[in-house]
Amino acid sequence: MSISQILTLTALATGAVAQLKSCSNNGTLSCQSSSKAPTCCYNYPGGALLQTQFWDSDPSTGPSDSWTIHGLWPDNCDGTYQSSCDSSRAYTNISAILKEQNRDDLLSYMDTYWVNNDGSNEEFWEHEWSKHGTCINTIKPSCYNNYTPQEEVGDFFQQVVDLFKNLDTYQALSSAGITPDDSKTYELSDIQSALSKLHGGLEPYVGCEDDSLDQVYYFFNVAGNAIDGQYVPAAPLEKSNCPSSGIKYSPKSSN
Template sequence: MLATVAVTITLAARSVLAASASAPYFGKVFHGHRTSADSSSEGNIYPIKDCSAFIQDTPDSWSCHNTSVIRDECCFENYGVLLQSQFWDYNTTLLSIAVNGTTKDIVQAEAQSQIDLLYNDIKRTFTIHGLWNDLCDGSYRSNCEPSWEVDDARDNLTHLIGTEFNEPQLLAVMKRYWINTLKSNVEDQASVALWEHEYNKHGTCMNTLNPECFDSGYREHEQAVNFYKKVVEIWSQLDTFQFLAAVGIFPTVARQYKLSDVQNALSKAHGGEVYVGCLNGAIDEVWYYHNLQGNVLSGTYRAIDSLTNSTCGEKVWYIPK
């Protein structure tokens, strides 16, 4: 009887989720709709130098594909691999039940997790980790321009984003979906500490965010706020939960999935192989790799294959949050 109830709830939950509509965000469709295998902006919504002439006149304008030295620091990223990273902060207690629980434990946990999935969108969202820029060989440097860095204690990031730069919608999305986790390795567990860390570590290494690349009305920390906007924009097009749900892969404590099935679903949606990371045999992060044409804010992101091997086994748990 318990098993029948759990199966009924699970199927009903998946039916509702499959039919759910998306909501607009920044001119894109938030949560689950991409029309092509790139993540380019729909028009330049950023106060940045126009790179169209450079792209037209430069035959090797895609990052990591140049055959000569390119000196336009505003229209070509020298760190030419851009990867958008996401967390799946699964419930470790549910993993223990999946691996070691009794049939009754598993059925009850499955039924409750499917109900939670319906009523809490965080439980069906791969949250934001960041947007990283690697060198073309997959290595990276960090904290490249200390003078560009932000410090929440000094700059008050929530005030900076929401009030000084008048981005309340961006701030609201960041508060809800750019969530610090233990795996982010940021000592202060407040999410604002993760925002500070991600921009200072990676954003300050993006040469196309140089203040000289902005319009004449540049204001201090404008590149940081626009970096956050771009991270959210790219992430909003890469709805990992929906990519997996589209092929019938949902969080569950009742079974494992083949890693190859997970990778194939994500690769088909993205246009290139996607890195899948695991912790204790359960999916806990994904990375989407790109090359870039133009400025990191206004340019076109083209999917490429992952440069990192998965840390998962042949079969993986996809545990509910």
């Protein structure tokens, strides 16, 4: 991988600073080590981390000129994944946790860009944390110095938002002349090419529903833990379900 393909995304900490145990060897990338032992510095088995995004047009969610957040998912480096890994940490008070950690700005951002099209935002965040966040082994409570309850929850949501801010799907497509339009259709190769410019030259996964663009997954391998580590773009572990041509990109409907 050339240096231009390596993208380091540093957390833009707006809340508490993570107190994760330091990693002396951050050079070992997840999914690329012969060792299969999970540690607080090596993401395993969920070594591929996916920053996933929605384009919800009807019913619409979020600003008309932005995609919205789906989540951050650990994948077992082969397209399979674990889910709901720790029922004891399946918290149902995400907003209260973030407020307690003085992450009000984060919570406000999530209410705009991490939104549910069928239920409350709180339910969506609880689902994403319980199903995916609890399966990221490098943010378990045991990986913290002087751990305080739910500390990893705020770190998880902050990291997802920071990754999302560096992956402006709407702008990348718009710069390539790919904009929401009821009368136009687009080529899959053009969409993938436009988005690869955000992702170290590697195409993300592009998902469709009824031939309409609706999801994007950016795959990463990580050196170090999932909060302080270096995120390196990786190739997708699944093929797009979109047609090669005739892809619709519908404008968001009026709320």
